[in-house]
Amino acid sequence: MRDVTADNITDVFMSYMGEGIDPRLKEVLGSLVTHLHAFAREVNLTHEEWNQGIAFLEAAGAISDKERHEFVLLSDVLGLSSLVDMLHSRPEGTSSSVLGPFHISGSPPLAVGGDLRKDFDEPVLLVEGIVKDPDGNPIPGATLDIWQTAPNGLYSSQDPDQDTYSFHGLQTVGADGRYAFTSVRPVEYTVPSDGPVGDILRACGRHPWRPSHLHFIAEAEGFRPLVTEVFPEDDPYLDQDTVFGVRKDLVMRYEEMPAGSFPAEGFELSGKVDEGYLRVRFDLTLVPRD
Amino acid sequence: MRDVTADNITDVFMSYMGEGIDPRLKEVLGSLVTHLHAFAREVNLTHEEWNQGIAFLEAAGAISDKERHEFVLLSDVLGLSSLVDMLHSRPEGTSSSVLGPFHISGSPPLAVGGDLRKDFDEPVLLVEGIVKDPDGNPIPGATLDIWQTAPNGLYSSQDPDQDTYSFHGLQTVGADGRYAFTSVRPVEYTVPSDGPVGDILRACGRHPWRPSHLHFIAEAEGFRPLVTEVFPEDDPYLDQDTVFGVRKDLVMRYEEMPAGSFPAEGFELSGKVDEGYLRVRFDLTLVPRD
Numbered sequence: 077m078r079d080v081t082a083d084n085i086t087d088v089f090m091s092y093m094g095e096g097i098d099p100r101l102k103e104v105l106g107s108l109v110t111h112l113h114a115f116a117r118e119v120n121l122t123h124e125e126w127n128q129g130i131a132f133l134e135a136a137g138a139i140s141d142k143e144r145h146e147f148v149l150l151s152d153v154l155g156l157s158s159l160v161d162m163l164h165s166r167p168e169g170t171s172s173s174v175l176g177p178f179h180i181s182g183s184p185p186l187a188v189g190g191d192l193r194k195d196f197d198e199p200v201l202l203v204e205g206i207v208k209d210p211d212g213n214p215i216p217g218a219t220l221d222i223w224q225t226a227p228n229g230l231y232s233s234q235d236p237d238q239d240t241y242s243f244h245g246l247q248t249v250g251a252d253g254r255y256a257f258t259s260v261r262p263v264e265y266t267v268p269s270d271g272p273v274g275d276i277l278r279a280c281g282r283h284p285w286r287p288s289h290l291h292f293i294a295e296a297e298g299f300r301p302l303v304t305e306v307f308p309e310d311d312p313y314l315d316q317d318t319v320f321g322v323r324k325d326l327v328m329r330y331e332e333m334p335a336g337s338f339p340a341e342g343f344e345l346s347g348k349v350d351e352g353y354l355r356v357r358f359d360l361t362l363v364p365r366d
Numbered sequence: 367m368r369d370v371t372a373d374n375i376t377d378v379f380m381s382y383m384g385e386g387i388d389p390r391l392k393e394v395l396g397s398l399v400t401h402l403h404a405f406a407r408e409v410n411l412t413h414e415e416w417n418q419g420i421a422f423l424e425a426a427g428a429i430s431d432k433e434r435h436e437f438v439l440l441s442d443v444l445g446l447s448s449l450v451d452m453l454h455s456r457p458e459g460t461s462s463s464v465l466g467p468f469h470i471s472g473s474p475p476l477a478v479g480g481d482l483r484k485d486f487d488e489p490v491l492l493v494e495g496i497v498k499d500p501d502g503n504p505i506p507g508a509t510l511d512i513w514q515t516a517p518n519g520l521y522s523s524q525d526p527d528q529d530t531y532s533f534h535g536l537q538t539v540g541a542d543g544r545y546a547f548t549s550v551r552p553v554e555y556t557v558p559s560d561g562p563v564g565d566i567l568r569a570c571g572r573h574p575w576r577p578s579h580l581h582f583i584a585e586a587e588g589f590r591p592l593v594t595e596v597f598p599e600d601d602p603y604l605d606q607d608t609v610f611g612v613r614k615d616l617v618m619r620y621e622e623m624p625a626g627s628f629p630a631e632g633f634e635l636s637g638k639v640d641e642g643y644l645r646v647r648f649d650l651t652l653v654p655r656d
Contacts (some may be wrong), residue, residue, distance in 0.1 A: 077606050078597075078605055078612045078613075078614060078617055079612075079613065080448060080452070080607075080610050080612055080613060081452060081613075082449060082452040082453055082609075084612055085445045085448060085449050085452070086445070088445070089444065089445045089609060089610070092570070092572050092606065093570050093571060093572070094570060094571015094572060095531075095571065096571050097569070097570055098569070098572050101569055101572075102416060103409055103571070104409050104411070105566075105570065107405050107408050107409045108405050109444050109445065111401035111405040112401070112402060112444060112446055113445065113446070114401060114452060114495075115397050115401040116400075116446060116449050116453065117449070117453065119393055119394050119397045119398075120453055121394070121449075121450050121453065122450070122454065123454065123601075125394060126441070126446070126447070126450045128535055130435070130437050130438055130441065133423070133426075133427070133437040134427070134430055134435070134437055136423075136431050137398065137424070137425060137426060137427015137428065138427065138430075140427055141422055145424070147420050147427075148420055149374055151416070151420065152384040152400050154379065154402060155375045155376070155378070155379045155399065155403065156403070156406060156416070157416070158375060159375050159403055159406050159407070159411075160406060160411050160412070160413060160416050160650075161413075162370070162371060162372040162375070163372055163406065163410055163411065164413065167420050174412070180396070189621040194618050200568050205632075209482070213631075237578060250533055259441075267536075278396075279381060279387070279388070280382070280383050280384060280387055280391070280392075280395065281384015281385065281386050282382050282383070282384060282525075298624065307368075311571055314368050315368055316382065318382075320370050320375055320378060320379070322368045322370055323368075323369065323371075324368060324369040324371060327368055356560055358527060
């Protein structure tokens with residue numbers, strides 16, 4: 077095309093696509109570039125702003141490595157990661173939410189009723205619920221990969237003072253679909269804000285905080301895997317999670333249980349908790365595979 | 367917002383912007399994210415595709431350094447760079463076109479009529495024209511920064527066999543606004559295609575070629591600087607420049623001039639060219655500053 081203009085350049089771009097191109101690639105890239113061009117026209121993007129954008133991408137590339145994923149963080153704080161999650165959630169199941177960068181593979185087995193709190197001093201948190209299908213039937217043999225922050229706000233992978241699998245466990249539920257474990261309250265924390273994405277947050281007058289949450293990956297044969305998080309209703313950042321992870325059905329409540337009421341059996345800590353404790357009940361609903 | 371959904375997440379994103387935010391940043395980032403979300407919804411972007419996108423950005427970051435600007439190249443082949451150029455071109459002046467990565471500062475002075483061909487054997491190319499305002503008046507004292515490929519398709523900065531300023535010159539026009547120099551035909555070449563952007567071109571069935579061109583940066587006091595390129599009408603890639611740089615008014619023609627007709631004076635090569643040569647006449651129109 078020897079007469080490319082601001083009006084026809086999107087069509088020219090599309091016309092460059094070869095005949096053998098994968099149809100889905102054409103659809104995805106075509107839509108992406110159509111929106112990119114529409115954005116530039118809409119705001120009348122200047123050369124200086126374009127330069128700032130290129131400098132941002134180069135800085136995000138430069139700070140990235142195997143441990144630091146600045147482009148993932150960018151997608152998270154722009155809401156793209158959560159949007160992709162939501163587009164593929166099913167209304168009949170528990171909502172999915174962001175995996176985040178702190179999941180590690182190979183969590184040790186955690187028996188139903190097992191304990192993650194170990195030697196930490198914080199009040200005991202008892203979490204339990206049923207893993208079930210959309211009709212309410214329990215799913216025997218479902219597995220739950222569970223992880224959370226320690227009381228200092230750090231995941232084990234961020235904290236040299238914690239064991240590798242501190243606050244990580246893999247639980248397999250029995251015939252009744254029931255999961256249960258003890259732990260401590262996870263705490264709110266900030267996403268990494270010392271890089272280019274942090275600069276964006278500051279320029280936008282945004283904070284880097286996430287509300288506290290428990291992570292789950294629930295899997296069972298014949299069901300779609302569920303990656304999700306649950307959040308306490310009293311968290312100060314519940315309405316402003318900087319990565320947009322909160323869904324209405326993922327909000328849970330800590331019940332304050334009185335001293336002397338800890339279950340006498342069924343838990344690793346049974347017989348060892350005299351004081352009051354917190355209890356969460358949260359069921360997880362998995363959706364059958366198509 | 368504790369009930370983020372695929373439908374409201376763009377509004378939630380906008381609601382996170384602080385009160386003190388720069389209004390232009392809010393406009394630009396708001397539009398960018400609105401389009402990003404619309405894109406994801408439109409194509410129902412999958413987690414796998416999202417992963418591919420993140421991997422692409424990380425690979426583009428990893429290959430980038432002070433010399434290699436993969437994100438600029440990405441912007442070029444997606445048409446964004448040219449679109450920004452066109453959005454800020456004025457219809458009353460010569461169109462702007464991409465600067466490209468091969469401009470270098472500090473080009474040596476090139477007198478009107480001076481020569482860039484030096485010891486190269488290719489046929490002489492004579493380029494001349496007037497630097498003028500939109501009313502056709504010459505602009506005395508305008509400067510032209512001129513650069514192009516050598517006959518091997520390489521710019522001096524890419525080619526250890528060329529001097530630093532080979533095929534680079536800075537010309538200041540006189541009272542008549544006329545510029546003139548001799549050189550050789552620039553040749554078509556490919557953008558770097560050994561990185562992630564090259565992978566995109568291949569997946570799209572696109573080639574990495576640019577049509578041959580002469581680069582100019584024209585500047586004069588009281589006028590907007592003009593960054594542009596001119597392309598010969600017979601170039602095989604004129605209708606498919608992989609970076610979308612061709613504009614209708616930037617197409618020029620090589621006139622084949624007969625042996626013995628080279629100007630007898632006014633050129634560094636006057637008296638030294640007996641054979642036929644090529645001639646290009648191309649005027650450059652600058653637009654007054656606002």
